[in-house]
Amino acid sequence: MNLAEKYGPWALISGASEGTGSAFARRLAGEGINLILIARREGPLKELADELTATHDVECVTATIDLAKPDAIDAIKAVSEGREVGLFIANAGGDPNGTGFFQTDIQNWVDLVTRNVMTVLLCCHHFGGAMRERRRGGIILVGSGACYGGASGLGVYSGTKAFDLCLGEGLWAELRRYDVDVLNLILGRTDTPEFRRHLASRGAPVPAGLASPEDVARVGLERLPHGPVHNWGLEDDEQGRMPQSAATRRDRILAMEAAMQDLKMPK
Template sequence: MASDFAAKYGPWALITGASDGTGLAFARRLAGEGINLILVARSADKLAAASAEIAGLGVECLTASVDLSAPEAAARIAEAARNREVGLLITNAGADPNGSRFLDGDIAAWDGLVTMNVNTTMRLAHHFGQGMKARKRGGMILVSSGACYGGLHGIAAYCASKGFVLNFAEGLWAELRHVGVDVLTLVLGRTDTPAHRKILEESGQAIPDDMASAEEVAEIGLRQLPHGPIWNWGQENDVAGMAPNSPDDRRAKIEYIERMMPSYEVEH
């Protein structure tokens, strides 16, 4: 018998960035609720391993190897899902792999980052959200980052794209809460994932011992889904300190974060 969670958000969930880290942690928890899964990521090998694990938990599991930064990514994902009833969408991919200042990187890299975090996210929400609205049930978790609250040194395009996710998710929540569809933007801090570890190691930074675990993120994200539009990791939903509004406060925050990012040299 399907769980109450599956009755609300099933029978299928689609997760991007699902081959490891928080995406795979979401998949494990949803499989435990009896929800079938469509796992999307770029690496076919990692997806195959994730699919084998999830299939062993007693649910159906499909995979789609898609580059989320490509213009046709959302269309390819929709085609892979076909006519399956997706009651839960989790857009979990979106780390910045570039590791450079805006003007030091090729513009194509920033185009890809914005396509992944903005266009692909928007198009997936539009495609799968239409079915949820018609059925008057379902949910979306748009995973974001604390970078969404302001522009920061060395990750300008990333901050901007995550700012879109924050405002887009809140707008969707306002539109869909009246028709039985839940929307949550899950704003993460430092989380222990393979992608995050790779970025830290390549930039010569130490691995912090206070990072959130992927399993904790998945557990709390799914628990908070009915209570949108936002959950700030470790902030007890107090947004005031995350998003200062005065020019002096915003400047101070940007300069503080800059001092905390030794992998980037400050130009004078």
């Protein structure tokens, strides 16, 4: 699959400075796709952009944007203006708090919700709407297995990822007839600098069997045309540790769509 031909000349990646975000950027640059790279830290972003422009014949634009700010979407629109963004990859959105609900200031949880829910929602509406009009494009929402249920210390994080999962499934149902692909890429433990920092802060050893960011980027782009869900490490029809397989969730959406035909739901 020629990604540039299928999705267009530009991709926008949030959380692009390291880990899975930078892996997506390197893979897409290798496919000849120009990049808009967004993260909070300017230094790593510039280093990545310099590397990619020196290695590949692509253009890289960077923007240091705090996605937890209510006006983040305005900055994202400004940096992408005039560029046909055919791929939007929402890769930012980990939980930097790592505490129980009552062990940190409430504003930290509000920031997490803004970053993982509101900014993602606004970006999907902005870029997905343009893709719908062009009748081509792709959206990857990088999620977590935490989306399938809460746990101690994960209530807010799990809630935000559950929202993204349902949003992505709904977008897949709406946009598939416009040749726009949508994928919820549901990850498990992944060997990112952020995860290693989290382990180090607790004196925990690095566990075996971590997914590599490079494999995440490769599989995510391979599975994008086959949304709405890919559960990391599982085949499409394999439930494994998840409540439902990806195929079961897809069938559920299609069944709901058929059941609501008489309601004349908007498409």
